[in-house]
Amino acid sequence: MTLSAHLVEERLKPRRVRFYEQADSTNDLALEWLREGAASGAVIVTNEQVKGRGRLGRTWHTPPKTALIVSIILHPRREHLPQMTMLGAVAIAEMVESSGLQAEIKWPNDVQVNGKKVSGVLAEAAWDGERLRGVALGMGVNVRIDFSGTELATTAISLETALGKRLNRLDLLATLAGRLDYWYGRVGSTALFEAWRGRLNMLGKQIAVGNVTGTAEAVVVDGTLLIREADGNLRRVIAGDIALGS
Ligand code: BTN
Numbered sequence: 086m087t088l089s090a091h092l093v094e095e096r097l098k099p100r101r102v103r104f105y106e107q108a109d110s111t112n113d114l115a116l117e118w119l120r121e122g123a124a125s126g127a128v129i130v131t132n133e134q135v136k137g138r139g140r141l142g143r144t145w146h147t148p149p150k151t152a153l154i155v156s157i158i159l160h161p162r163r164e165h166l167p168q169m170t171m172l173g174a175v176a177i178a179e180m181v182e183s184s185g186l187q188a189e190i191k192w193p194n195d196v197q198v199n200g201k202k203v204s205g206v207l208a209e210a211a212w213d214g215e216r217l218r219g220v221a222l223g224m225g226v227n228v229r230i231d232f233s234g235t236e237l238a239t240t241a242i243s244l245e246t247a248l249g250k251r252l253n254r255l256d257l258l259a260t261l262a263g264r265l266d267y268w269y270g271r272v273g274s275t276a277l278f279e280a281w282r283g284r285l286n287m288l289g290k291q292i293a294v295g296n297v298t299g300t301a302e303a304v305v306v307d308g309t310l311l312i313r314e315a316d317g318n319l320r321r322v323i324a325g326d327i328a329l330g331s
Contacts, residue, residue, distance in 0.1 A: 087150055088254055093130050096259045101127040107149070109136035112209055115156035115221035119211045123219070126266075127158040130258065137225060139205055145225055151243075153226040153257055157265060160219045165272045166210060167307035170194040171281045172272055173206035173224050176264035178284050180226075183260050186247055189286040192294075192301070192310055196226075197286065201242035203227050224261070228254055278306045294322045 090104035101124065108114055108131040115129050134154045137145030147154055161169060174194035181188040181196060181203060189197045196204040204226040211218040227243040229252075245252055271277045282288075287301045292312065299314040310322045 088130065088132055088258070092255055093128075093258065096255055097128060097262055100262070103127075103129050105129070105131040107131060107133040107135060108154075110134060110138050110223075111154055111156035112138060112207060112221045112223040115158050115223070116209060116211050119158055119219045119221060123158045125158060125160040125219070128262070129156045130154065134225070138207060138223075140207055145205060145207075147225060148230060150254075151230045152228050153224070153254055153261065155225075155258065155261065156221050156223040157262075158219055159222055159269060161217075161269075161272060163217050166208075166217070166220070168272050168277060169208035169220050169222055170206045171277060171308055172265065172268050173208065173222050174204075175268055175277060175280045175284070176261055177204045177206070177224060177226060179264045180257055180261045181244065184244060184248060184252060184257070186244065188284060190281060190284040192285055192287055192304070193308055198242055198244070198247045202240055203242055203244060203247070222265075226257070226261075228252060228257065275306070281308075297322055
């Protein structure tokens with residue numbers, strides 16, 4: 086079954102939904118809707134994203150009807166901004182687990198299945214000067230993208246490939262929305278932090294983040310990673326990378 090405006094609206098009631106058959110970037114649409122005064126919980130969904138944006142300036146292209154492409158509008162308190170991507174990652178991980186797969190989180194917020202990336206999260210904040218207008222929490226989940234024979238084959242995977250059976254994107258979307266609601270009500274709590282930390286797959290291991298190399302020793306509540314370098318120095322690597330929207 087393909088996603089349509091009617092099906093998505095029905096299933097996500099009473100949320101406000103804007104559905105697009107094709108969109109450049111759902112995060113751009115969400116930031117635009119925020120400027121129009123969108124309420125918390127409003128959702129943008131598309132079947133195909135052609136100019137999707139990823140973290141660190143990367144692109145995130147998604148062929149038609151092969152993924153979940155969602156941006157949700159949130160109005161968190163400013164001090165909770167660093168937990169927005171954590172919220173997205175935990176909600177996605179639980180949605181993945183509800184399909185019968187085991188999910189892990191690669192710091193800071195990539196959900197992985199079988200050691201490969203199944204989703205990405207990009208939280209962007211919109212400001213009126215000093216005032217936080219809101220956040221566009223964008224999530225992309227690979228449901229049936231065929232990565233075989235592509236350069237991403239060794240690092241990315243789709244849920245259906247991992248599971249070996251067909252999934253219903255509308256059911257996945259409804260589950261994701263439910264988990265987002267649940268955890269949004271717990272932003273700032275240690276429960277959200279623990280749900281995230283408990284799925285991290287690199288604690289205690291040797292890792293490299295940018296030019297920092299060492300043992301991933303611990304994480305703190307805003308998502309910061311503490312890396313113990315070979316010389317004994319403890320380096321903090323910031324995860325709360327809420328990119329600036331317009
Ligand atoms: C990453 O680099 O891992 C984050 C990818 C985030 C992609 C999602 S898809 C929905 C939303 N719209 C965008 O343009 N990007 C995010």
